[in-house]
Structures are given as C-alpha cells and as structure tokens.
Amino acid sequence: MEQLSTEFLYKDSILWITAFTLAGLGFALGPIAIVYLFMPNKTRQVANKADQYVECGMEPIGDSWIRYGVIFYLYALIFLAFDVDVLFLFPVVLAYNDDMFVWRDFIEVVIFVSILSLAIIYAWVKGVFTWKQKKYLRQ
Numbered sequence: 440m441e442q443l444s445t446e447f448l449y450k451d452s453i454l455w456i457t458a459f460t461l462a463g464l465g466f467a468l469g470p471i472a473i474v475y476l477f478m479p480n481k482t483r484q485v486a487n488k489a490d491q492y493v494e495c496g497m498e499p500i501g502d503s504w505i506r507y508g509v510i511f512y513l514y515a516l517i518f519l520a521f522d523v524d525v526l527f528l529f530p531v532v533l534a535y536n537d538d539m540f541v542w543r544d545f546i547e548v549v550i551f552v553s554i555l556s557l558a559i560i561y562a563w564v565k566g567v568f569t570w571k572q573k574k575y576l577r578q
Contacts, residue, residue: 513567520558527551 449456531548535541562568 510567510570513562513565517559517562517567520555524552524555 528548531544535544
C-alpha cells in the first residue's frame with residue numbers, strides 16, 4: 440500500500456488551483472491598487488484643508504456633529520425581528536416533510552412567529568411606525 444500523504448493529490452488540477460488563487464488575490468488587491476493609482480496626491484495640503492473633516496472635495500455645510508433620532512434605532516430593531524423570523528422560517532419550511540410530526544412542527548412555528556410578532560405589536564403600540572416630520576429652522 441503506497442503512502443498518499445507524501446504525494447501531491449491535485450497535480451492534475453494545479454493550473455486551476457493557481458488560476459483561482461491568482462483571481463482571488465486580484466479581486467482582493469485590485470481595488471486597492473486602482474485607488475492607489477488614481478487617487479489625487481496632496482490635494483488637501485495644497486488647498487490648505489488639512490484640518491477639514493470630510494475628504495469628499497466639497498465644502499461642508501454646518502457642523503459635522505448632528506443628532507440622529509432614536510426612530511432609526513427602533514427601525515433597526517424591527518428589521519432584526521423580521522430578519523430573524525425569515526432566517527428561521529426558510530430552514531423550517533425545507534425540513535417540513537415529515538408526516539409524523541406535522542402538527543407539533545406547525546405549533547412550534549406558530550409559537551415562534553407569535554413571539555416575534557410581539558416585538559412588532561410593541562413597536563406599533565409605542566408609535567414607532569408613525570413618522571413625525573421634524574421642521575428645522577434654516578439659518
């Protein structure tokens with residue numbers, strides 16, 4: 440019986456392995472090289488804008504420190520509730536082929552969806568889904 444541990448097992452596929460490795464490195468390092476080649480050099484120092492916070496080339500208007508409303512945080516939490524619900528239900532639907540435990544599985548899914556829907560009901564009661572338009576005074 441010959442030893443397989445010392446022999447290279449993929450010598451017929453070495454060209455494909457090399458090509459995929461080089462392509463992966465190209466996709467990983469290519470954008471970095473492109474940005475380095477085409478970026479403008481020393482534009483902030485020439486224009487005396489080294490202390491500017493935003494580097495997009497436009498003059499910033501107002502202060503960079505603004506307050507975001509808590510409504511965005513609440514929308515993120517609601518999104519997570521829906522996301523977890525969908526991520527759980529896809530595997531459950533795919534594994535729903537056993538005839539013996541159909542009712543037990545159905546009751547488990549209903550309990551899970553009802554617990555996640557409590558987050559939606561709580562947000563609805565708290566008024567998360569009503570978007571109040573804020574009016575800011577222009578200066």
